[in-house]
Amino acid sequence: MEKHLLVLKPSLFNALIPSFLKNLVYSFIVVLILFGVSVLLETVNIINTYSNKLFWLIILLIVFSIGPLIIKMIVLFNTNYYLFKTHVLSEFRFLAVKKQSVPYNQIVNISVDISIWDRVCNAGNITFHTADDKKPNVVLSYIKYPEKIEKNIYHLMHEIKKTGSQ
Numbered sequence: 001m002e003k004h005l006l007v008l009k010p011s012l013f014n015a016l017i018p019s020f021l022k023n024l025v026y027s028f029i030v031v032l033i034l035f036g037v038s039v040l041l042e043t044v045n046i047i048n049t050y051s052n053k054l055f056w057l058i059i060l061l062i063v064f065s066i067g068p069l070i071i072k073m074i075v076l077f078n079t080n081y082y083l084f085k086t087h088v089l090s091e092f093r094f095l096a097v098k099k100q101s102v103p104y105n106q107i108v109n110i111s112v113d114i115s116i117w118d119r120v121c122n123a124g125n126i127t128f129h130t131a132d133d134k135k136p137n138v139v140l141s142y143i144k145y146p147e148k149i150e151k152n153i154y155h156l157m158h159e160i161k162k163t164g165s166q
Contacts, residue, residue: 003152005156008149009079010142014123016074021071026066031057081140083153086160088128090138102138104157106130112146126150 114124
C-alpha cells in the first residue's frame with residue numbers, strides 16, 4: 001500500500017462554532033414562535049397550562065441547537081484527508097465507508113474558499129475540480145492553512161508532470 005505524504009483532519013473549532021451560532025439563532029426563532037402560539041392559545045382559553053412551558057421551550061432550544069452539532073461532530077471526527085504522491089483521497093469511516101479520490105494529473109483547477117470566520121481560524125475549504133463530469137469534485141472541508149496546502153499540492157502536481165515527461 002502506498003504511504004501517504006500528509007494526513008489532514010477537519011478543524012472542529014472552525015466547523016462547529018458558526019454552526020452552533022446559526023442553529024442557536026434559528027432555534028431561538030422557532031422557540032419564540034412556539035411561545036407566542038402557546039400564549040395566544042392560553043389567552044383564548046384553548047389551553048390553560050402554565051406549568052413547565054418555559055422549561056420545555058428551553059429544552060427545545062437546546063435540542064435544536066446542539067442536535068445537528070452532534071451529527072456534524074461525528075462526521076468530522078471520522079473524516080480524514082490523505083495526500084499521496086499521485087492522488088488526494090477523502091475518506092469518511094463510521095458505520096459505512098465513503099471514499100473519494102482524484103489523481104493529481106486529472107485536476108484541472110483547485111479552488112480555496114476562505115470566509116471571514118475561516119480567516120480568524122486560519123482554515124478553509126479546498127475543492128479539486130476535474131475535467132471528468134462523471135466524478136464529483138473532491139472537497140477538503142475545514143482544513144487548517146488551506147493556502148499552504150494548496151501550494152503543496154501544486155508543487156506535487158508540478159513534480160508529477162516533470163517526472164512523467166522524462
